[in-house]
Amino acid sequence: MLEMSARARRAEFLTANAMIAKSVAGYLTVVAPVDGGSEYQLVGLLSAVHTLAASARWHRGIQVAWGNSPLLSDSLKVAPLDTTTRRILAGPGGTAFVERNGRSVALVPLLERNLADPIGWVAAWGMLAPEGKSLMRLGLLALIVVAAGPALLLPAALLPRRTRRGLVLVAAAGAILLAVHEDHRAQELAARREAIVQGRVQQLTERALSMPRIDKQQLGRIEIGPKTVEAGWGRLERLLAIGVGGFVLLVCLGASGRR
8 A cells, every 4th residue: 555655655756757758849839049040049049948947946856958058056966868768758658767876767759849759858856755654654554563463473372352353343444444545645746747847938938928839739748738637536446445445344353353
């Protein structure tokens, strides 16, 4: 159950990073100057990238590459990308994830103005702050251990049947409450991710609007990309987690009845 919750939180982090990377790529296709056709002026692209990276709340957590050469200081050593990652980015809807110094980094292709040819990539990481420890989770885990331990381990001579069944009920209730709590935390994280991503996209749109000679019809490119990772707990996972509590209850009741 806790492993499922950890996977859900990791999926939220990856999704947020991928969404913002996709939004930054869209922003650059709008604001970066081109040489007549659809090829960017390298100096203009470099200027747009550094201007964005120097602004408030964007000074870390993004990287943009021309080809496979980073345009910003690459302290996280995102570049160079391996062959497999480059192949994923070159594919349809390419979004890749790599690990760098304990960070999960999302990468999306940077396309030319015609949105057909990739000329580099955009990376994003650390867009959601790590969540703190949950006292509720620790308390429920302690309750389950304290209640289930004696119920399962102590012999009948030391623990009356009625007491044993009471402890079993407490442990099972704790397991169900823990499942509900973890699901609630996953939903809270999803809402926080949406707010952060929406805020970043709004910042990008406002920056683009403040620049001269911007075609406002192109601003639709600065948008939240499709979810690349299923985030949060689905209905099946919630039912499964609650079912685990019920299963624990039945097993423990059966065990206590035999003692």
